[in-house]
Every structure is written in structure tokens, then in C-alpha cells.
Amino acid sequence: MIACCLFDLDGVLVDTARFHYRAWADLAHDLGFEFTPEQGEATKGVSRMASLDIVLRAGGMENRFSQEEKERLAAEKNDRYLSYVSTMTPDDVLPGVRDFLADLKRHGVKIALGSASKNAGTILDRCALRDVFDAIVDGTLVSRAKPDPEVFLKGAELLNAVSEKCVVFEDAAAGIEAAARAGMRSVGVGGDRSLARATTGITTFENFTYEALCKAID
Ligand code: B16
Ligand code: MG
Numbered sequence: 001m002i003a004c005c006l007f008d009l010d011g012v013l014v015d016t017a018r019f020h021y022r023a024w025a026d027l028a029h030d031l032g033f034e035f036t037p038e039q040g041e042a043t044k045g046v047s048r049m050a051s052l053d054i055v056l057r058a059g060g061m062e063n064r065f066s067q068e069e070k071e072r073l074a075a076e077k078n079d080r081y082l083s084y085v086s087t088m089t090p091d092d093v094l095p096g097v098r099d100f101l102a103d104l105k106r107h108g109v110k111i112a113l114g115s116a117s118k119n120a121g122t123i124l125d126r127c128a129l130r131d132v133f134d135a136i137v138d139g140t141l142v143s144r145a146k147p148d149p150e151v152f153l154k155g156a157e158l159l160n161a162v163s164e165k166c167v168v169f170e171d172a173a174a175g176i177e178a179a180a181r182a183g184m185r186s187v188g189v190g191g192d193r194s195l196a197r198a199t200t201g202i203t204t205f206e207n208f209t210y211e212a213l214c215k216a217i218d
Contacts, residue, residue: 002109002214003165006155006179008045009115009138011171012189013097014127016117017044019084024055027077033059045172047116047145048074078119085119088126096205101132107210110134112155114168114175116145135159146174149182156182167217170198185217 010016021040028035039058043051052074056062065073104111112135113120120138124130135158137151144150156166168179168186173194179186180197188195191203200216202208 001165002107002167002210002217004110004112004134004156004159004161004167005104005213006112006114006152006166006168006184008168008170008172008175008189009113009117009120009123011044012169013094013129014088014092014123015094016085016088016123017171019081020044020051022084023077023080024051026080027073028055028059031059031061033061035059045116045146045170045174047139048078048118050145052077082119082122085123085126088123090126090128093127093129094205096208098132100205100208100210103210105132109210110159110161112159113137114151114155115139116142116151146172147177147181149178152178152182152184156184167199167213170195173197187213187217 007013010020020043021037024040024043025035035055035058042054046054049070052070053062056064101111111133113133115138118139120136135155137155137158142150142154152168156163163183166184168175168184169189170176170179170186171189176186176188176195176198185199188198188201191201195201
């Protein structure tokens, strides 16, 4: 029996990864180097400041800035990111997501958000997704980033669900590891090879159902 499903946001429910990448690439361009899409992969699921370190390392600038300057660079990136997010509408929810969430609700499964993003609330509001969740845990509520299990354990705790009855949906290897450390089963979303450690995998939520989930994780 599944008591609770916990969803990562970026890359699972909405495709904001392309906005994160564009904002980091813009920042790198201003600093005088190119940040490629391949290098951008490593920032997925990773906190804002850890992502900045990845970007600066790509440009050979990891030791160039003080902590204060790094905070300023991260804030600049976030302003750019939010200007992209401000264009989002409910149509940006990925295909099949709303139907799958409704199917979970019909079967009495609680739904939680487990995202590293401090901007999760803004994105949920723009995409009219907030009311779907029974609990929301985001980057403003956790102190330890994935692969630490804190974000998922907190979600389960808010819903009084034991880990064995929780399933995590994630698009990043760090998130799959966080689920495993929380003692939860997981669904890797998107088909990337780095998600091989997940209990099972899907490439899209289209035509995915509660029944199919139960079969896949058994
Ligand atoms: P922010 P998720 C993560 O969201 C993103 O995948 C990652 O690229 C980003 O750096 C992180 O949130 C922090 O985001 O700068 O908005 O606080 O996948 O955990 O939903
Ligand atoms: Mg993600």
C-alpha cells in the first residue's frame, strides 16, 4: 500500500531546468566564459550555492570570489531565473502530471512536494499547482541539500507516513540517493542513465496511473 507520494519539482512536475541553465549560462557569459548544457547537467537537483560553485569551477574561477561576492552572483542569477519563471503558466505543467496526481488523490494517496528550490512556492502559484499538495517542503524549509534525505523525511513526517509506504519521484541522481537514504522507494523520471538506482523508472507521466505505479514498485 502507498500512503504518500513525494514529488521533486524541477524536472519532474515542470521543466524549469532550462531556465536554471539559461540563467547560469548568462552569468558565466558575463564573467567571460561559456557554460555548456553538458556542464549544466551537474547543477540539477543541487542547491543554488553548490550550483554556483559548479559554474565557477567550469570557468576556472573557483577561488576568485569572496563569500560576499558569491552571494551577490547567486542573487544575480536568481533575478534572471525569476524573470524566466515569471513567463510560466499552468500550461507549463508537464504532460500527464495533473491526471496522475488526480488519480493518486482518488486512491487516497497523500501528495507532498520535496524540492531543493527556494522558488518552489512561486512556481507552484504560477502553474496553479499549490492546492494539489497535502504538504510542501522546499529549499526554504530544509538545511541539508539532497542527497541528504531531510527534504523527504520532513514531507513524510508532516503527513504522518512511514518511509516504507512512501514513494519519491525524482529526475536527479542526488534525489534518488536521498530517497534511498530515507528508506523510501523511488521512481526515476526522464530516463537518464544516472537514475539507474531508482526502484523503477518512467519517461513521462502520460498514461501513468496509480495501478501502474503499484505494479512497478512491487
Ligand atoms: P533555487 P528541484 C532544484 O530544484 C533544481 O533542480 C536545481 O537546479 C536548483 O539549483 C535548486 O533547485 C535550487 O533552486 O535556486 O530556485 O533555490 O529539482 O529540487 O525541484
Ligand atoms: Mg529535480
